[in-house]
Amino acid sequence: MKPDQSSSDNPIVLVGAGNMGGAMLSGWLKSGVFGSSVVVVDPGPSEAMLSLIADAGARHVQAVPDTLKAGVLFLAVKPQVMEAVLPSVRTCVSKETVVVSVAAGKTLASLEKHLGEAAMVRAMPNTPAMIGRGITGAYANERVTAAQRDRVFNLLKVSGPLEWVATEADIDAVTAVSGSGPAYVFYLVECMAEAGRKLGLPADLAMRLARETVSGAGELLHQSPDDASRLRQNVTSPGGTTAAALAILMAENGMQPLFDAAIAAARKRAEELAG
Numbered sequence: 481m482k483p484d485q486s487s488s489d490n491p492i493v494l495v496g497a498g499n500m501g502g503a504m505l506s507g508w509l510k511s512g513v514f515g516s517s518v519v520v521v522d523p524g525p526s527e528a529m530l531s532l533i534a535d536a537g538a539r540h541v542q543a544v545p546d547t548l549k550a551g552v553l554f555l556a557v558k559p560q561v562m563e564a565v566l567p568s569v570r571t572c573v574s575k576e577t578v579v580v581s582v583a584a585g586k587t588l589a590s591l592e593k594h595l596g597e598a599a600m601v602r603a604m605p606n607t608p609a610m611i612g613r614g615i616t617g618a619y620a621n622e623r624v625t626a627a628q629r630d631r632v633f634n635l636l637k638v639s640g641p642l643e644w645v646a647t648e649a650d651i652d653a654v655t656a657v658s659g660s661g662p663a664y665v666f667y668l669v670e671c672m673a674e675a676g677r678k679l680g681l682p683a684d685l686a687m688r689l690a691r692e693t694v695s696g697a698g699e700l701l702h703q704s705p706d707d708a709s710r711l712r713q714n715v716t717s718p719g720g721t722t723a724a725a726l727a728i729l730m731a732e733n734g735m736q737p738l739f740d741a742a743i744a745a746a747r748k749r750a751e752e753l754a755g
Contacts (some may be wrong), residue, residue: 490517490551493544493572494619495565497522497529500582501556503610505529507638509536521569522636526592549574552631555591558751562586566594573598578628580636584655587752588621588648599623601632602651604659609639613702616642617654645667656746664742669694 490513492508494501497520511513515536523542525533542616544594550572557565562583573579578599581591589598603618605683636642669690676686679685697711704711716722 481604491519493519494554495521495551495569496556497525502529511638544569544572546571548572550577553577553579559583570594570595578624578632580632580679585750587754599628602648603636604651605639605655606658607662614640615658617645617647617651618642619651652747652750655750656743660746
């Protein structure tokens, strides 16, 4: 990974130090970004976040100083408060600034209403970014230079792989598949555990079995060169127990149509949030 060009004169300004903002900050520091080149804007960060900021030598402010200009302005606040936050960070944006939003459903056009025409990236990470195992989809507008794109790539890559998409509309599909995706996996664990309980296993044992099975399978998928289909086939003996279960899950009314409908609903909601 290339070293970031951040400095006190070309700072990363992080607006919002919650779970996602905090995960990004922690990743930047671990990757070698100097804390002195980061300004964190948050009116009420947690004690743990304040400690991280102080230990790193980063600067914390409750509101943006009028004289502060960002090299990269990261918007990591919840979509519901974005409209209220944007006017207060307008002074951060100069012609050299690239703005990066990780808020679901907030289009670049909605950001431009408050920040003006600027180099902007709309990104959608997911919660495994908190442990460096997330994946991010991102779209850059035409004002983003090659150097800015490279810089944003390196800053987002600390949380896991990054995939650029061709159109901004694709971000809504990314949100539906990977942005919301961890919740689908967690619910799968719940469903497996509940099915085990109904077969007579103690609830806590059924949950441990389901949790470790899904996390272990995920790690195998992460490390294996084989695709998901091949790994599934490797587990499935003809006429065996796995094949009996997959006959239900892969039936015409099984998991695929459910996921089709669920992910389509998530994308539709992302489009609605964009207004």
